[in-house]
Amino acid sequence: MPGKTTVEYIEPGTDLDSHTEGVVLFSTNDKCYGKRVTEIIENIEPKLIGYNDSLVVEPHSDGLNRAIDCSVEDHRSLIANSAWLIDCNSVLDQTSRSDIIYLLRTFPWQGNAIIWADEDCHDLTEEDRDTLETISDKAAVVYSERRLCGKLEDYLQHAANPMFGSGSIIDWNNRVYEIQQALG
Incomplete structure (x- = not known):
């Protein structure tokens, strides 16, 4: 995963001139609602005000591969990105579910984890919906591209x-920083 994997402590009250935002996709492919993550971000960026050139969004589509049987280094790298887009199949699949749950437990509440389900592509049962809605209080569940983008x-x-x-x-x-220090 490119980008910074270790964060340094920042003194509270420090003025920030810029911010590099990592967006990690947990999916078997690099698409949400049939669009590449970079395309979704490119559609959102013009709507954002106040950034000028201070925001750099780095999409990473290898989140799911790194989450399964996650090493300490993978864990450190994944949590260094505060926006996660999680395909509902990653949560519903028994192979990756426990790994995703573990990562969400350590995910800082200040971040943004979104589980997305495309009802045109995913045949969700009520049990599936219940699983998605209760998997973590740190993740919002969305059922449309419009809600994901919003x-x-x-x-x-x-x-x-x-x-x-x-x-x-x-x-x-x-x-x-605290989590990474605890991980060693």
């Missing part, structure tokens, strides 16, 4: 924007 846009605009959300970025960063 959740991600809201997060990037407010919580991950150094112009408006420096405090939450620093809180998230320092929580990741």
Whole structure:
């Protein structure tokens, strides 16, 4: 996974001039709702205000491969990204479910984890929906591309924007720092 995998402690109250946001996709392919993650982000970016060139979004499509039987280094790398897009099949599949649950347990609450289900492609039962809705209180579940884009846009605009959300970025960063220190 390219990008920074280790975070350094940031003193609370520090002014941030920029922020590199990692978006990790947990899926068997690099698409959400038939679109590449980069395309979804490119459609959202023009709607974001206050960033100028201060936001760099780095999409990583290898989240699921790194989550299964996750090594300490993979764990450190995955949590260094505060936006996760999780295909519902990754949660419903018995092979990867426990790995995703484990990662979500350590995912800082200041981040943005979204489980997405495309009802045109996923034949979801009520039991599947219950599983998705109760898998973690740290993950929102969306059933349309519009809701996925809305959740991600809201997060990037407010919580991950150094112009408006420096405090939450620093809180998230320092929580990741603590987790990475605990992982060794």
